[in-house]
Amino acid sequence: MADLDVSQNGPSLTLTHNQSALIFLGTGCSSAVPNAMCLIQPSDPPCRICSLALSLPPEKNPNYRCNTSLLIDYCQPDGSHHYILIDVGKTFREQVLRWFTHHRIPKVDSIILTHEHADAILGLDDIRAVQPFNAVNDIDPTPIYLSQHSMESISVKFPYLVQKKLKEGQEVRRVAQLDWKIIENHHEKPFVASGLRFIPLPVMHGEDYICLGFLFGENYRVAYISDVSRIPPSTEHVISINGAGQVDLLILDTLYKNGSHNTHFCFPQTLDAVKKLNPKRAMLIGMTHEFDHHKDNEFLLDWSKREGIPVQLAHDGLRIPVDL
Numbered sequence: 001m002a003d004l005d006v007s008q009n010g011p012s013l014t015l016t017h018n019q020s021a022l023i024f025l026g027t028g029c030s031s032a033v034p035n036a037m038c039l040i041q042p043s044d045p046p047c048r049i050c051s052l053a054l055s056l057p058p059e060k061n062p063n064y065r066c067n068t069s070l071l072i073d074y075c076q077p078d079g080s081h082h083y084i085l086i087d088v089g090k091t092f093r094e095q096v097l098r099w100f101t102h103h104r105i106p107k108v109d110s111i112i113l114t115h116e117h118a119d120a121i122l123g124l125d126d127i128r129a130v131q132p133f134n135a136v137n138d139i140d141p142t143p144i145y146l147s148q149h150s151m152e153s154i155s156v157k158f159p160y161l162v163q164k165k166l167k168e169g170q171e172v173r174r175v176a177q178l179d180w181k182i183i184e185n186h187h188e189k190p191f192v193a194s195g196l197r198f199i200p201l202p203v204m205h206g207e208d209y210i211c212l213g214f215l216f217g218e219n220y221r222v223a224y225i226s227d228v229s230r231i232p233p234s235t236e237h238v239i240s241i242n243g244a245g246q247v248d249l250l251i252l253d254t255l256y257k258n259g260s261h262n263t264h265f266c267f268p269q270t271l272d273a274v275k276k277l278n279p280k281r282a283m284l285i286g287m288t289h290e291f292d293h294h295k296d297n298e299f300l301l302d303w304s305k306r307e308g309i310p311v312q313l314a315h316d317g318l319r320i321p322v323d324l
């Protein structure tokens with residue numbers, strides 16, 4: 001199993017320049033880990049997972065989790081690299097400073113949004129930090145793919161990022177330049193971002209809300225579903241061994257260790273879904289401070305042997321080389 005050596009401090013020396021890779025920029029829940037309350041009002045005894053953040057730097061601590069986000073380093077046949085970012089949450093800037101430097105990611109070529117919740121979009125203002133500087137904003141806008149529902153919500157939250165032209169008398173201010181592209185909530189409406197084809201995977205994120213997952217990769221098929229409480233049959237078919245075919249890697253939401261939640265899978269539902277979909281391999285994301293990276297991955301090793309499907313918790317900074 002490809003795993004980042006989290007003891008490594010400097011930039012990664014193991015970059016494979018002629019291959020695509022998936023880089024987990026964030027693997028935590030909306031409030032992220034450590035949970036602030038565990039540190040400012042510690043329980044007795046204190047929360048072990050969150051306390052680790054006080055003794056270990058984040059890059060050596062796989063239990064330090066920012067908002068879920070994936071960076072696809074897509075190496076095209078001519079050897080050029082395109083960087084596709086899925087979600088831009090509250091912790092985006094921190095993720096750039098930590099992992100773009102570590103993995104030598106120089107830019108973002110396109111952005112895809114799963115939905116419009118805070119942990120998926122509130123870093124959009126900081127996209128300007130990864131765009132070239134130009135005092136009059138005369139730069140190529142970064143394409144950003146999102147649903148109509150997300151577009152409407154972002155128009156209210158970030159009107160200045162959506163506005164096309166300056167109003168009369170309005171001064172130029174340097175803000176992120178984005179080219180908004182609407183995608184459909186339907187697996188039969190694929191789209192192409194930076195040369196890579198994506199199939200939308202609509203899932204329920206609470207029974208009143210549709211969030212998008214994505215299926216991508218022609219040689220190595222990856223299904224990414226970061227926020228889900230129920231996978232409808234039409235989406236299940238697209239990524240299931242009993243439907244359109246087994247995926248190579250399933251990246252799936254898991255919020256709490258036990259029980260259930262109205263808007264997310266928890267560990268029991270996540271493992272049930274993995275068994276049902278039967279991917280060749282699965283990585284879990286979206287965890288709260290209930291998950292202990294090493295301990296729970298040991299449990300998952302046993303589970304994987306029993307069930308015949310390798311499953312592990314992902315961690316921030318994990319880089320998996322893939323042949324997309």
Ligand SMILES: [Zn+2]
Nearest residue numbers: 038047050289
């Ligand atoms: Zn905690």
Ligand SMILES: [Zn+2]
Nearest residue numbers: 115117205227
């Ligand atoms: Zn959400």
